[in-house]
Amino acid sequence: EVQLVESGGGLVKPGGSLWLSCEVAGFSFSKYTMNWVRQAPGRGLEWVSSISGSGRYIYYADLVKGRFTVSRDNAKNTLYLRMSSLRVEDTAVYYCVGNWNDLFYWGQGTLVAVSS
Amino acid sequence: DIQMTQSPSTLSAFVGDTVTITCRASQSISGWLAWYQQKPGKAPKLLMYKSSSLESGVPSRFSGSGSGPEFTLTISSLQPDDFATYYCLHYDVRSPWTFGQGTKVELK
Numbered sequence: 479e480v481q482l483v484e485s486g487g488g489l490v491k492p493g494g495s496l497w498l499s500c501e502v503a504g505f506s507f508s509k510y511t512m513n514w515v516r517q518a519p520g521r522g523l524e525w526v527s528s529i530s531g532s533g534r535y536i537y538y539a540d541l542v543k544g545r546f547t548v549s550r551d552n553a554k555n556t557l558y559l560r561m562s563s564l565r566v567e568d569t570a571v572y573y574c575v576g577n578w579n580d581l582f583y584w585g586q587g588t589l590v591a592v593s594s
Numbered sequence: 595d596i597q598m599t600q601s602p603s604t605l606s607a608f609v610g611d612t613v614t615i616t617c618r619a620s621q622s623i624s625g626w627l628a629w630y631q632q633k634p635g636k637a638p639k640l641l642m643y644k645s646s647s648l649e650s651g652v653p654s655r656f657s658g659s660g661s662g663p664e665f666t667l668t669i670s671s672l673q674p675d676d677f678a679t680y681y682c683l684h685y686d687v688r689s690p691w692t693f694g695q696g697t698k699v700e701l702k
Binding site for chain 1: 628630632637638640643644647679681683685687688689690691692693694695696
C-alpha cells in the first residue's frame with residue numbers, strides 16, 4: 479500500500495523556521511521526483527518545489543526561492559522541506575507528491591500556520 | 595516559466611449537464627497535462643493524465659483533450675458527486691510544475 483505521511487507542521491511566528499518531513503512507503507522512492515505543493519486557506523494549489531530521484535535536479539517557486547530548501551534521503555525514503563524566514567503568506571497545507579511518468583502519489587498534507 | 599490560465603473560475607450547472615473547463619498554456623507544451631478534482635478538506639484526486647488518459651477508476655463521463663497550448667476537461671452528464679473544484683497541472687520532470695487557478699463547479 480502506498481503511503482506518504484507528512485509531519486512537522488505547526489504554528490510558527492513570522493521570521494521563524496520549520497522542517498517538514500514526508501515519509502514514503504509502497505513505491506520505489508528513489509525513482510520518483512518528489513514535489514511539495516501547498517494550498518493556502520480558501521485558495522488554489524500552488525507548486526512549491528521539486529527534487530529529482532537522485533537529488534541532482536532541484537527547482538523552487540519564485541516565492542520561496544532563497545528561503546526554502548528541499549532535500550531527500552533515499553535510504554530513509556524521506557523527503558524534507560526546510561522553511562526559513564517564514565511569512566504570514568506561507569500559511570497553507572503542505573502536501574508532498576511523488577511523480578514518476580504518469581504516476582502521482584499524494585500525502586494528506588500538514589498544516590503550517592505563520593502568525594504572531 | 596510556463597503559466598497555465600484556467601477558465602472559467604466558477605461554473606454553475608445542473609445535474610445532467612455537460613460542462614467544459616479549459617486550460618491554456620503561455621507557450622506550446624507537450625501533453626504533460628493532468629486534471630485533478632478536489633473536495634473541501636481533501637487531497638486532490640487525479641482524473642486525467644497525459645492530457646487525455648483516464649486514471650484507473652475514474653468514471654468515463656470525464657474526458658480530456660487538447661494539445662499545444664490549449665487543453666480541455668469535459669464532464670458529461672454531471673453527477674451530484676462531481677460538484678467540486680478542478681485544477682489543471684502542467685507537469686514535466688525537466689521544469690517546474692504549474693497549476694491552473696482552479697474551477698469551482700457548483701450546483702445551479
